[in-house]
Amino acid sequence: MSDQNTPTLLDELDKRILQQLQSDASLSNQALAERVHASAPTCLRRVKRLIDEGVIARQVAILSPEKIGLGLTAIVEITLDNQASEQLVAFEKWVGQEPAVQQCYRVSPGPDFVLVIQVADMAAYHVLAHRLFAGQANVRNVRSFFSILRSKFETRLAV
Structure with a gap:
């Protein structure tokens, strides 16, 4: 896990993954991979890294x-x-x-x-x-x- 105050370097695939997950964190890995044009294993590894590095702090339901x-x-x-x-x-x-x-x-x-x-x-x-x-x-x-x-x-x- 990296220092909380140190920005993580994000490439274009990371950014596409984050944009999709910010809109709908309930996407399956397969659906996410399709939306960001990556393979499912690559997508899974990227999401795990983004979680481990603290870029994705948590995934929640937003209530009305x-x-x-x-x-x-x-x-x-x-x-x-x-x-x-x-x-x-x-x-x-x-x-x-x-x-x-x-x-x-x-x-x-x-x-x-x-x-x-x-x-x-x-x-x-x-x-x-x-x-x-x-x-x-x-x-x-x-x-x-x-x-x-x-x-x-x-x-x-x-x-």
């Missing part, structure tokens, strides 16, 4: 939040009182344990963190925000934005 009763998306800015390294890591660990927190970014400049949270409704957000932020002595400021329309949601990266 509305269909499972999680129709409210909140984008939340958090500013801490104390930005010491151990305080930042502690906060990341704290919110990282919460399933409703879909994404957590440490950012600069501005707030210390930006979170993307998916919950059922405003009442569920209020309960979550109170539990995650109000009880934390190190949280200075919470600024929440609520999505009224998701015009784009993409998981694919340009390769």
